Amino acid sequence: MKKRRNKTGKSKDSKKQSVRQHVPVAEEQGSDVIFSRPQSLTDVENHYCAGCGHGIIHRLICETIDEFGIREKVIGIAPVGCAVLAYDYWGFDVAEAAHGRTPAVATGIKRVRPENIVFTYQGDGDLAAIGTAEIVHAANRGENITVIFVNNGVYGMTGGQMAPTTLAGQRTTTTLSGRSLRREGYPIKMLEMLAVLPGTKYLERVSVHSAQEVLRAKRAIKKAFKMQIDNKGFSIVEVLSMCPTYWNMTPIQAADRIKNEVATFYPLGVIKSC
């Protein structure tokens, strides 16, 4: 029985969670549906690789939006990266952004339309490389937005190059003999860095490598959107995600890699919650 500790030292007993209460029910009471596609998730085949985490995370966001009934208020900002075409899968208003500037675009939109729910969806290049200034300052200003940070430790869209979150020793197309800490520096822990800023109110790291973790991820994403709905300030959920293609693994192996390796360096749990 795995215990998860959040920053206050309280442990979460995973066995106590009732699976059924978190399962989304798309239709009204009295129907026989236990699980189906959320309405906000466009019913088209996505372009992601088999076993990629994006499909799961897109769905969790759409479930959240449906459950809060905010589809007509939501404005999403899509990144540059594998999820650049995310708006093809989402049934609400979306803007693109220049690479890394996603939080700046979100700031512009949320400041002029504070009654709308504005979220960014960013990969590890968008948020932790080219966009480090923008995420730090949007967080520091305490913008009342929700950031979903997909961390799969590699640049997928462009062919598997090193990301700021690539692990030591990990082979990528730009670290052919494995990431060298001396030459390439250490993987960056963005959430731990951002937690230092008083403007950040809720930061949690989750994963989608198993159905149990997907449930936790859903809860965190829901909480992050609720923070914005309640005007409580800046929240960010980092989601460890599989990239079977550029980890050179099968999807099941990739899921295991998160459990056994990635989550060891990037620990799951609440980093900060105000």
Add this chain to the structure above:
Amino acid sequence: MSYKALMCGNEACGEGAVLAGCRFYAGYPITPQNELTAYMAKRMNETGGIFIQAESELAAISMVFGAAAAGFRAMTSSSSPGISLKQEGISYLVGCELPCVIVNMQRGGPGLGNIAPSQADYFQAVKGGGHGDYKLIVLAPSSAQEFLEYTYLAFDLADKYRNPAFILGDGLLGQMMEPLNLNLKAPVTNLPKPWSLTGCRGRKPNIIRSLLLGEGVLEEHNKRLQEKFRRMKDTEVRAETFNLKDSDIVLVAYGSVARIAKASMGMARAKGLKVGLLRPITLWPFPDKVIEEISGRVKKFLVVEMSAGQMVEDVRLAVNGKAEVDFYGRMGGSIPTEDEIFERIEALI
């Protein structure tokens, strides 16, 4: 505010934006346009608008992108090096067909340069410092009053064409104080923007994007943009002319240099020399038809710029070999005097 005021060009530009209904400004401090950023901080607070001192010029242009996507009149400003940073964002704004206003108070370059006035960003503004096939309407005011009026106009033009509009000034005009008449007509701020991101209640979701991967789709998009630019060219040319009907030599200059050149023209006329002046107000679309019309009978054009010669290339294109085109310029933040220009005119006779 009373309708007469004494303001520097930077502040006049800001007031023009406020009068046009601009309610979002994001910028980053850089000399010589800091007065504009500070003025917008003050006026956005007073009018219930949004002012953000962004972490960089990169962030500021993307914040404007967001506010524009959400349907608001938005502006950013900077000076040469900061405008370089904005180029990617400008390309995105055009590709996504978003209206906004961008102001460049030019300074000496290249690189960090100095904080003195310059006109060496003409190519960047007019030929496109950003990537891709695009045009911006580029307005070149030459006084504080014109900063007020042309910034005000820029918002209407931006909304009219769903394209960014650009104000190309320089540090001299930005910091020079002049009296202003603030009595401008009310702006059209309630232009419907059904394409903007407001939340998809009662309609299909809107997507603001410039990524078009389908076969032939991006080419079609570019054709529509080019058609838009053609309409701008046909409709929005603005220029001021002096003595073109009986000139042997025509000076061509814009912004602060045009005012100096006008004095030189006066000196020349006082000596009986037939000198005229063409002052483009829109640098794009360029008043090439005006030049084409007079190229047959004018003997020489003398283009004067605070640069190594950028607008002179557009003059040469328009003259198309029918007359001589000469150039006089000062670089690196130095300002030509009316005497220097007059001497050059005399040398050309």
Add this chain to the structure above:
Amino acid sequence: MAKVKINKDRCKGCYLCIVNCPNGLIKVSTEMNAKGVKPVFFSGGKCTGCAMCAMICPECIIEIHK
């Protein structure tokens, strides 16, 4: 016993559902779909309706009914 519906034509063969089903009720088909992938199928048996398979499916092609 819950009912499981899987759209085999959109299955990309990641097989995450298989390892997430606590009762091993999802299996790999012997035939390929149009993608050239062997999709999964629900092999019958006592499905508790926990929906773990649906939760992990990146394609959102599994539906669970009571």
